[in-house]
Amino acid sequence: MRILVDGEPPEAGYDARVLAVGTRLGAYDILAKLKAGGMATLFLARRSGAAGFRRHVAIKVVHEHLASDRSFVRMFVDEALLQARIHHPNVVHVEELGEQDGQHFLVMEYVHGCSLAQLMDGLARRGRRLTPEMACNVAAQVLAGLHAAHELRDEQSALLGVVHRDVSPQNVLLAYEGHVKLIDFGVAKAKNRQSTVGGSLKGKLRYMAPEQAFGRPVDRRCDVYAIGIVLWEMLTMRKLFQAEEDLALLELVRHPKVDPPSTYAPEISPALDAVVMKALAPNVEDRFATAHDMRRAIAEALPGAVMIDAANLAELLAAVMDAAIERDLRQLPPSVSAVIENVERRDALGARGDEALKTMTISAAGIDYAPEEEASERVSIPPTIVRTSPTPAAPTFVAPEAKPTPRAPWIAIAAVVLAVLVAIGIGAAVVMRPASDPEMTVTPLAPASPTPAVAPVVAPPPAIAVPTAPTAPPADAVEPGAPSAVEPAAPPADAVAEQERPSAEPEAVPPRETTARPTSESAPRRATRERPARRAPVPLADEF
Structure with a gap:
């Protein structure tokens, strides 16, 4: 103090x-x-x-x-x-x-002593934390005091519905004689009591239950949740909820995500883990119904906690808070110093002080525990934030800039493969073209006219009469100045008649013309004709 x-x-x-x-x-x-x-x-x-x-x-x-x-x-x-x-x-x-x-x-x-917050700060400076037995012993004594407050009745023996609503390490007083006291019912809720001013939410945010942070009605299970946070922090030597701004902290408290204390303190048993996690259940109905129920569960999960007495705690306080005790003795009036001089001091403990540190604390090396500020007070959240609906107001922080979505890698691979295939096709066409052809002529196709559906044409038999006279390639397919291989021959009479026969069908699209290559074969190549489409099958004898 x-x-x-x-x-x-x-x-x-x-x-x-x-x-x-x-x-x-x-x-x-x-x-x-x-x-x-x-x-x-x-x-x-x-x-x-x-x-x-x-x-x-x-x-x-x-x-x-x-x-x-x-x-x-x-x-x-x-x-x-x-x-x-x-x-x-x-x-x-x-x-x-x-x-x-x-x-x-x-x-x-x-009560001449210090707060639980001051004890934890002193332990943090020494790189130590409370053993599970000592932490549970302190929590059990606070739970006993809470249960007495919760069971307070009026003259008609009706429960007053007392809820402390501000259980925190700052409001747990540890007497240097080894006693544990719950203090400060300044914002406590009770029947017919005005406990807040101005309609705003008052209390220490990091020790609030979710329903309290939402501004909803609370009962004694709100205090059970708060002592669950205090016990979690004593066991792990960490802050359960941490944020730089009150609104961000409010968001964490309203939607808690809690790891079992054994995550950071492996010596904690599964049974004690279960007790702490039940006290910290976000749903009110899943918590202990009373502080007495939680105290009994702690004693069953860790029987060694009830074996610690006031003398053990007094020795620990004298060993850890020795500098604060000396400062108080110097600053208090002589009449007061004479009264509290009987409190055991660190130098008087001797070896018992070192033994208390070894038996009632364990190493907390490497743990970054933020000390509490001496003037830490309750924070007040504006009513506009408190009265929000079950959907909490989002914390005011800037969202990260959206990154462009990278293209799928298969698109680039497909493009490369397509380019390679096109290059191979062009190269193959150039290699297969004869050297005598200066260039390749491509005749575009005429636009196809819509034709009605025609009956299928029966394929001709293999044996077909072929004119004996050789035929010459088309004149436009022969290179200028090149000698003709054969003389043009007159087409057969039946072929001429076939060509001159009128037809109601539109002309078929002529085939693509290609450049004829000179050949030394003895048999001339047969000329190819495109037969017009017919509406009905034609006898084979009429084809020639």
Whole structure:
């Protein structure tokens, strides 16, 4: 616990006019300023009575600039009335609610110690983390205090429906004597209680249950989820949810993706894994119904956790928080130092301090644990974000630029193969052309006319009468100036008649002309004619 001494610059949110050391507030003498926040300041005070009676207490005083805010004062009073009804060794007890000159103050038992967050920071600096037994022991004591708050009833024995809603390492107080205390019911929910101001969501985002982050109704299982996060972080020495901006962190909390703690701490048993993961179930119905049920499950999964007592925790705190204890002794008034001088210190522990570090902590080398800020307070999310529908608002971060989709590799391969085939075809045509042909003549085809369907033509028999006279190749197919191989012969009479026979059919497309090659064969090549299409089969005798 950080103590502000006279002359030291006050922390953010501290109102210098509220009180001064040495003044009196009701029946209490102000001895020191312990901590200042955005809404109140915590003081160390002493109450004196008859026959030399003295008792040290902690007093929480509302800042003067908030004393005129009726809604805030009402919330402050509700916190006092609620916490004063809880009587349990694991919950800081409220002794009195007072008012003086328009300033409301809350008197609580004074616990000399540190927060769980400070202990974890001290372990991180030493490269250590709690053993599963010690972590589960602390969690079990917090669960006992939570269950007492959840079971709080009114005068008619009806449950008040208390929900802490701010369970976190900062609100778990570890007394140097070895006790564990749950503190700060400032945003607790209960029947007929105004627990928030301005309709906004208040609390530490990274320890909220999904339904709380969505602004939905919550019950005691919301606190079960929060202590599940605290236990997960004690076991792994990591933060479960981390983000640079509140909106990005809100997105992670609303849609949690949690790995079992054994992922980062292999010594954790499957049974303990199951307990933690059940507490962290996103669906409310899948969690433990009560804090007592979770505490019992921890004891069954790890029986060694219940064997640790207050003396073991006191030795560990003296070994880890030795520098903080020495600083408090120097800064506290002599009357207070004399009272807490009985707390065992690191130098007095000797070998027992080293043994406590070895038996109640294990190595955490290589783990990057971000220490908590000393003035870490609740964050407030605007109502426009809290009241979103089940679909959460997306975090404000820039999406990466879309990359062009690469073309499929088979397209390039096909193009290359096609180009190779075309080149081979052109090369083959050039090689097969005779040397005597200066160039190749290509006669384009005439456009085909649409013809009606014709009957199939029966193929002619093999034996066909061929004119004995040799025929000459077409005149346009012979190179200019080349001697003709044969004299042109007159076509047969029946062929002429066949050609002159009128036909209603459109002329067939003539075949592609090709250049005739000189030949030395003795038998001349037979001229080829294209027969016109017929509507009906023609007898074979009429073909010639």
